[in-house]
Structures are given as structure tokens and as C-alpha cells.
Amino acid sequence: MHNIFVYCEIDEGQVADVSLELLTKGRKLANELGCKLEAAVIGHNLKGIEKEIYPYGVDTLHVADDKRLAPYTTLPHAHLVVNLFEKIKPEVALFGATSVGRDLAPRVASKMRCGLTADCTSLVIGDHKDNKSGKEYKSLLYQIRPAFGGNIIATIINPETRPQMATVREGVMKREIFDKTHKGSLKTIKAADLLTDDLFPVQILERHMEKKKINIKASPIIVSGGYGVGSKENFELLNELAEVLGGEVGASRAAVDAGYADHERQVGQTGVTVRPKLYIACGISGAVQHTAGMSESAKIIAINNDPGAPINQIADYSIIGNIEDIIPKMIKFYKKNTK
Amino acid sequence: MSFRIIVLAKQVPDTRNVGKDAMKADGTVNRGALEAIFNPEDLHALEQALLIKEERKDAEVILLTMGPPRAAEIIREALYRGADKGYLITDRKFAGSDTLATSYVLSMAVKKLAPFHLVIAGRQAIDGDTAQVGPQVAEKLALPQVTYTEKFTEIKDEEVTIRRRLERGVETVSTPLPALVTVHSSAAQCRPRNARLLMKFKHARTISELQEETKDYTEMLNNKPYLQIDEWGVSDIDAGEEQLGLSGSPTKVKKIENVVFAAKESIVLSSEDNDIDRLMKELIDSHVVG
Numbered sequence: 001m002h003n004i005f006v007y008c009e010i011d012e013g014q015v016a017d018v019s020l021e022l023l024t025k026g027r028k029l030a031n032e033l034g035c036k037l038e039a040a041v042i043g044h045n046l047k048g049i050e051k052e053i054y055p056y057g058v059d060t061l062h063v064a065d066d067k068r069l070a071p072y073t074t075l076p077h078a079h080l081v082v083n084l085f086e087k088i089k090p091e092v093a094l095f096g097a098t099s100v101g102r103d104l105a106p107r108v109a110s111k112m113r114c115g116l117t118a119d120c121t122s123l124v125i126g127d128h129k130d131n132k133s134g135k136e137y138k139s140l141l142y143q144i145r146p147a148f149g150g151n152i153i154a155t156i157i158n159p160e161t162r163p164q165m166a167t168v169r170e171g172v173m174k175r176e177i178f179d180k181t182h183k184g185s186l187k188t189i190k191a192a193d194l195l196t197d198d199l200f201p202v203q204i205l206e207r208h209m210e211k212k213k214i215n216i217k218a219s220p221i222i223v224s225g226g227y228g229v230g231s232k233e234n235f236e237l238l239n240e241l242a243e244v245l246g247g248e249v250g251a252s253r254a255a256v257d258a259g260y261a262d263h264e265r266q267v268g269q270t271g272v273t274v275r276p277k278l279y280i281a282c283g284i285s286g287a288v289q290h291t292a293g294m295s296e297s298a299k300i301i302a303i304n305n306d307p308g309a310p311i312n313q314i315a316d317y318s319i320i321g322n323i324e325d326i327i328p329k330m331i332k333f334y335k336k337n338t339k
Numbered sequence: 340m341s342f343r344i345i346v347l348a349k350q351v352p353d354t355r356n357v358g359k360d361a362m363k364a365d366g367t368v369n370r371g372a373l374e375a376i377f378n379p380e381d382l383h384a385l386e387q388a389l390l391i392k393e394e395r396k397d398a399e400v401i402l403l404t405m406g407p408p409r410a411a412e413i414i415r416e417a418l419y420r421g422a423d424k425g426y427l428i429t430d431r432k433f434a435g436s437d438t439l440a441t442s443y444v445l446s447m448a449v450k451k452l453a454p455f456h457l458v459i460a461g462r463q464a465i466d467g468d469t470a471q472v473g474p475q476v477a478e479k480l481a482l483p484q485v486t487y488t489e490k491f492t493e494i495k496d497e498e499v500t501i502r503r504r505l506e507r508g509v510e511t512v513s514t515p516l517p518a519l520v521t522v523h524s525s526a527a528q529c530r531p532r533n534a535r536l537l538m539k540f541k542h543a544r545t546i547s548e549l550q551e552e553t554k555d556y557t558e559m560l561n562n563k564p565y566l567q568i569d570e571w572g573v574s575d576i577d578a579g580e581e582q583l584g585l586s587g588s589p590t591k592v593k594k595i596e597n598v599v600f601a602a603k604e605s606i607v608l609s610s611e612d613n614d615i616d617r618l619m620k621e622l623i624d625s626h627v628v629g
Contacts, residue, residue, distance in 0.1 A: 071510075074474070074484055099505040103486045106471035110442060110478035115589030118469040121626065128593060142593065144626070148354050148370065148466055153596040153626050161589040201483040202514045205500065209508035221628060245628050278627050299627055301618075302605075312605050317618060321610030329612065333619040338629055 003036040004029050005090035009100050010043040015052045018096035018170035025173045027057035032125050033139055042077050044070035050186055057178030064189035072100050075199040078107040092141050093163035101167050109165050115158030116165040117143035121172055128157055171246055214264050220277040221247025224267055227254035228283025235260045237327040238282055244331050252290045268293035282323045286311025341399040344388045345452055347445055347460035348381035348402055350410040354465050377413045380461030382529035384522040388459050389421045391494055399423050405444055408547040414568050418540040419532040427545050430572040437588035442475035444583055447576040458519040473521035483514045487523040545570045
């Protein structure tokens, strides 16, 4: 019964991207551990939601459908999740590091008195030996995350408590359909029986949600292109690389003016300022107007056929050559080395 | 009865400004060399409490912080800005507490200050960025929680209305009191120190600090008892030792890797297969991608 669990968040009537990414990761972890993947959706008007979720490899889907469960408020969702955990006793429980997940997961962890790691960038299965007690633990979840303003990378484990809980930001994990024809089983959570009036102290009076916008600022990896990319078709290569690495595409002003990219992707003085973990500047010469918006990136890779381009001076790595040549190789070797 | 507001705050190393002197020779951060500051979002939390105090004459703002003895610095900072009183929760037994153990300690301290109307904290601290302590304290105290607060739009005796800043929008909610609220960085900036309050509280000290002082504070404290900052340890808050420090922390740190910031000296690569292969391996191994 000790399975992997994913809390699926509903965003404008659909399963949130981050939840699908977590299901993808959860399926892989379940395969590695030889257990099942379970998930829960809590909300209202959820009929047919399983069709979105099963292809990601979910074996058991728990659904709580009640008018009072949407929009999200903390206490009823936390109550239902805790109740479910007490029944199904998951080994691992994953939540999106969203406004909802970061509100819900700590409340649940506190109630369960179990460990929770926020904003993990990597989740891996591994063993552990406690040096003091000599006790050995098999197949723990290594929860890897940056801390201390990104100056350290910490590997956190929860040896004794279950579930091992973690949150992960949108875009950090890859999203991949496991099997289009995969079918799980549906279990109804009897929300009406479980929800009591005292769980609704917080009343939502008003809500204004904006449409999903491109937010390159929040992306840990940005693949950015300049005028030197040469064409809209070549910009497609940047999209591919960004997608494979789990990043967003940015652009210099010259590239936006040339119509290669939308204005909302513009980085620099007249665009947005970004500080990603990795900034890949493709065909960008490195004029100060551009570098003002990205020079604080933790790592910079410049791809340029001009060895004298100023961007090379602030880059950690300068690759000299053509992007048509280099980007497909980066994709190829990234895939090879992560396999 | 006063309208009691307890502000939870943390002293943190300033991870946003890692200057040259804070870098060790190997390119890793010397954490000891970072300046200790009032956690930024906790200052926003304090401001919300002070705004309520302006509106309600019966409001009383108490700052509560858990940390080493030097964390008394942020209590003085809060007093200079208008807080009425501060408590330092400090004990060697708290060392190694994760968010769960920390929220247990804070919740026990808050209980000591009951009855109260609001507990207000910053959304998250910049050293860990977990945003977990607020909701966990709320759970331990069985209080409703309202996270990501941008503004209190209405304060009544038994209910508040709050505007919340979500990732992609805003939401206005009401909650009965008492409640726990966490404050987002989009909320109002904290006011600066007030000169009169600075004069009034500059000699405020905890017991541990008084032991270090060469000056005799006895007479001053007798005349001005408000200069005594209360210090609480494990026994003062009736905490169970099994729930604090390392033993009360379900999460363990297995490994810490320092992110190495090398001096900017570009490594020049060609478009040859072996160069690109090596680059992608390095990026994956150093967790930059993957």
C-alpha cells in the first residue's frame, strides 16, 4: 500500500501543468520503487477529470467533488488530504510549489508531523546510513534543493516519517505522457460526510485571476536569442532547447524588432531583468542594454560565431560556432547524459 | 482587553548580498561573514501590525523571535519602529530545528501570550525560502491561516478582511479571529526607525546581553522596566524536548554542496562533439540543469 502520491491542482477547470509534471516524475519513482502511483483531485465539477490524468500513469485516482471545495481554501483541502493519507499511507507525497501547494503542504505536514522539503529541483531514490545509530535506510527520497539564496545545494531526507513530502515548482520537472491508453481506478472521497462547518472559517469574497502569461522572470533557465540567430526558423531551435532543459525562451531587443520573438520575452534595459540559474545567449553580441538585464544570471553560456563579441567577456562558457550546429548537439548530449 | 497582535520574525544572514568578503578562496560562501538582518518579509509583517495599531488605539504589537542571543537585535529594530514589546526565544536545545520543530517552539511561545487576536509573520525567510513555518504554526495552534497577505482591508473586533496576492491574481477573503496571517513582499514597506523610539529603546537588553555588558544597567532597568527584553528558554514555554532541535526534526540534511562561483574567466569551447558533451555533463553534474 505504500505508494507515491501526487496532489493534483485544478487551474481553470484543468489539471495544472505542475501537477502533470509531478505525475510524470511520480510515475518514474513508482516504477523504480515497484509501487503504484496514486493521485487526488479535490474541487468542484470534476466529472471526466480522470481522462486528463490517467495517461500520466496514475493507478488510483481519488476524487473529492463538492461545491465548497472550489475555489481552494486551506482547511477543507488539508482535512481531506490528511484523512486520505491516514488511509492510504503513502511513502512519498508531492505537491506543486504554487500558491496553493505552498499553503496546503505545510499544513498537512504539520498535522502528520512529517518532514517536508520546499521547492525541490531534483528528486532521486537512494539509501542512507545514519552514522550515529548505524541504522540503514533503503530507498529513501533524496529531496535536493538550493538553499541559502542559491549558494548551496542541500540533499534532504526524511528517514523516519511518512509520507516523505516535497514541493516542486512549475517547469522544473519534465512532463511526459506515460501511456495514452493507460487506465487507473477511480475512488470517490465522500466529501459531504467528511466536511464539517468548522472547516470553512475563511470566506472568499472576491477573486480576480489573470490569464496565464509568459513569465520568463520566474524561469530558472533561459535560452535567449539575438539578431544573430538569423531567422524565425532558427529561433525554433531555441524553443526546442528551452523545452528540453525545462526553460523559457528570451530575446534581445534586436531579435524582437526583427520579429523573431514576442515583446514579452525581451530581456534587457527596455525589457525584463532576469536572474536565472542558467542563461544561454545565442547570437547575442552583448550590448550593455542587453547585459544590464541578464548579467546577474548565475551561469552564462554564450553561443556566437564572433570570438570577439562582448558577451564572451561576461560568459562562463563561450562556444564559438553556428547555432544551427551547436544547439542540436546540446540537445543530443543533454539527453544522452541524463539517461 | 487589548487587541493583541503577535509578529513572528527571524534574523537571517543576508543571502541577497553576497559580497567579495563573504567569498572563501575556493569560491564558496562564508556564511559567517554575511550580515545578519531582519528578514525582509517579516518587516512587511511588522508594518501590517503597525498599520493596525494606527487604526486601533487598543492594539498592542508584540514581536516574537526564535534564534541565538544576538537575534535580540531585531527586537530592538521592531521597538524602534513602533512595536510595544519583544520576546526572544532562545535555547541551545533549539539548535538544528527544521521548520516543523521551529513551528512547534513558536506555537508554544504564542500560546504563552494568549489571548491574542492575530499572529502575523512574513511569508518566508530568505535563508531557506520554505514558506512553511507560518502555515505550520497555524496548524499547531488550530488557527485559520491566510497566506500571501498584501493588505488588511478591514479590521473588526472578531473578523478581518484581507487581500491576498496569488501567483496569478488577487483574492479577498475574510477570516474570524484569532487567525494566523503571512505577509507577501508586495505589501507595504516597513516604516523607518522613529527617532524618539530609538532614544527610548536603544538600551533595551536581554538578560544574556546584560551579562556581556560592562556598564551597570541595574538602576536604569529599575527606572525603566520596559528596557528589559524577556528571554524564554525551553522550560519557559513548556516545550517537550522530544519535539525540538534535531530530535524533533523529521527532515535531515544528508549532504550540502557549495555552489562554486568561479571568477569570470570564460572557458572557450568549440562546436566539436566532445566539447559540447563535456559542457552538458558539467551542467548536469553541478545541478544547473537536469
